[in-house]
Amino acid sequence: MADTPKLSEVEIVKDASNYLRGTIVESLSNRITGALNHDDTHLIKFHGSYQQTDRDLDSERKLQKLEPLYSFMIRVRVPGGTATPAQWQRMDDLADEYGNGTIKLTTRQAFQLHGVLKRDLQATIQGFNEALLDSIAGCGDVNRNVMCSPNPHESAVHAEVYAAAAAISAHLTPRTTAYWELWLNGEQQSTTEPADEEPIYGKTYLPRKFKIALAVPPYNDVDIFANDIGLIAIAEKGKVLGYNVAVGGGLGMTFGMNETYPRLADIIGFVPAANVLDVCEKVVTIQRDWGNRENRKFSRLKYTIDKVGLSAFQAELHQRLGYDLTPARPYHFQSSTDAFGWSGNPKGLSHLTLFIEGGRIHNLPGYALKTALREIAAFHTGEFRLTGNQNLVLANIKSAHRSRIQALLEAHGAWPNTAHQTALRQHSLACVALNTCSQAFAEAERYLPQLLDKLDTIIRAHGLAEAGILIRMTGCPNGCARPYLGEIGLVGKAPGRYNLYLGADHAGERLNKLYREMLDEDGILRELTPILADYAAQRQPQEGFGDFVIRQGYVQATTHGLNFHA
Structure with a gap:
């Protein structure tokens, strides 16, 4: 008889949670602490929130024998990234009334509010619900906010792709009534009453988070290959015929564990627009059934595919669909950036x-x-x-x-x-990192502008102010700002220390490679200065920085996640 798998702590919590309820009601009513019960910190992610502390104040509060200053980040879903002016106004109001006075626009086209106290969680969620926004599945082991290219220039195509993104988001939203009971006092805004069963997810939902994005060539401005499912719109005469389907992307890894790695999605075929919802659902169910529920470090779809093999995954998908995907259609990406x-x-x-x-x-x-x-x-x-x-x-x-x-x-x-503003600055990305993210080893959002001030001087000195080099910084290796798709990637490893990665391409179709480890600011500038000078002097016409560093031998090209660490 086969051994029963040893489930991770989060799987046990989900199983006992009564469809994501847990003891959240009791946690919220406990005024002695600003924190939730331990198990509820896992469950509240499914409701779109993370419990955080102000890490800048942790030492001082500990000396004063106070508990950490707990607060909550709330991630508000914006399917396809499109919000109304009224929704924008509501988020602005809530940021001032209950948050820290700012709004964070995420790399997944969602709103984030920071600094919300436990006592204000329900009022905040009710506030954006009144503007027809929600935070259910903003985080957690479910499909997250569905992205799509915001490009307004192809209006008819964008409208179709946006409608597909919204439909996928709605179809894969959890059906549990817990969200409505906990935060909206049982009020139900949906036209269909959800029941306490999950026909797609099941009682314990997915093994880990799941991400979907839709892109409209020639712009890969949502980095579709970094997603569990990437959908490339194939249009003809202003109408979307269908989508090339890519599966198995994901950028998180763990330092010191080379068996974890970022991976870009593989294109497995073309699906007509009418069937895209069906394909997304079936890929989700395979991950539900086949994903690793013992060790969360290996629970993303990318590891499932690499474990069983892409051909076996495709065969299972075709069996569940009842039909085969047809060969992928031609497409071309030229950029993953925005035009200002x-x-x-x-x-x-x-x-x-x-x-x-x-x-x-x-x-x-x-x-x-x-x-x-x-x-x-x-x-x-x-x-x-x-x-x-x-x-x-x-x-x-x-x-x-x-x-x-x-x-x-x-x-x-x-x-x-x-x-x-140099193009380097305009194309920069940074995660929140310190002071609120519990995973961060180093600064990112608060520090990158200062580093860019110094890099800009070097960039201008070499006539590269308009060279669209992609630079991305995160405070940890989880990859929220997609650093492994940066032509220059900086990943925090310790306070003030970063690993430097080089060699991604400008269109988001190739990962970068580790170049130097544990660099402080002087080290970053010392390493990048001669490479940027070399690029200015030796680059070929239209050659991107990532392509250049590979051609010049600074790093080898990463051809697959499995050789990311090679």
């Missing part, structure tokens, strides 16, 4: 893409971006589109509003002065 500034028709509908450093919407002296956007939301009739690169598109702006929007941004010091 005005676009569209000045006499019709136009669009404005704003660079948001670190994805942080806030007010600083001389830079009142948060105030400007709140005032714009009061009259803008289009959309607020969050990009996968932590930026913001004001889409479908009426011609009558165009000059007014620009004037407001200028008046608040928030008009993007691209002449003073």
Whole structure:
């Protein structure tokens, strides 16, 4: 008789949780502590929230014999990254009323509120629910926020891809009523009453998180190959015929464990648009049934596929579907970045893409971006589109509003002065990291702008101010800002120390490779300066920095996650 698998702690908690309820009610009513019961810290992730502490204050509070300053991050889903002006206003209000006064735009096109106290969790969730937003499945072992290219230039195609993203999101949303009972006092906003059963997920949901993204070539601005399922829209004459399907992407790893690694998704075929929901569901169910529930470090779909083999995975998928995918269609990606500034028709509908450093919407002296956007939301009739690169598109702006929007941004010091920003800075990504993320070993969002100030000097000295080099920084190896897809990737390993990775490509189709370990700031600048000088002098026409460092032999190309550490 085969041994019974030893389940991880989280699997045991999920099994006993009564469909994600646990003892959250009791945790919330306990006013002695700002924290939840231990098991509930796992369950609340499914409701879109992480328990955090202010790590800057931990030592001081410990000396004062106080518990850590607990608060909660809430991740609000925005399927396809598209929000209404009213939803933007509501998030702005809630950030001030219950959060730390800022909004974080994530690399998954979601809103994050930080600094929410336990006593305010229910009021905060009710607040954005009133604007038809929710946080269910914002985190946890389920399908997360479904991304899609926010590009407004291909309006008809974008509308179809956005509709597909929204449909996938709705179809894979957990059915448990726990979310509504806990946070909305039993109120149900859906047109269908969910029951306490999970026809797709089952009682214990997935072994780990699951991510889906849709891209519209030639733009890979959602980094689809970093997702468990990546869908590449194949359009003809302004209509989406279907999608090339890629499976098995994921970027997290663990230092010191080379059996963990980032991996890009493999394209396995083409599916007509009418069947894309079916394909997504069946891939999810295979991961539900085959994924590792003993060790969470190996629980993502990428490890499932590498364990059984891609051909075996495809055979199982075709069996569950009852049909085969057809061969993938031709496509081409040229970039994974955003194009900033005005676009569209000045006499019709136009669009404005704003660079948001670190994805942080806030007010600083001389830079009142948060105030400007709140005032714009009061009259803008289009959309607020969050990009996968932590930026913001004001889409479908009426011609009558165009000059007014620009004037407001200028008046608040928030008009993007691209002449003073290098392309390196504009294409930078950073996760939150310290002071609130419990996983962070080092700074990221708070530190990267300072490092960029020094790198910008080097970049300009070598005539590379407009070279679109991708730089990404995280405070740990979990990969939230997709550092392994950066032409320059910096991953925190200790306070003030980073591993330097080089060699990803500009279109998001190749991982980078470790170049140097445990560098402080001086070390980062010392290593990058001669390479950037070499790039300026020796690059070929249109050659990206990632391609250059491989051609020059600084690193070898990573061809698959399995040789990422080679």
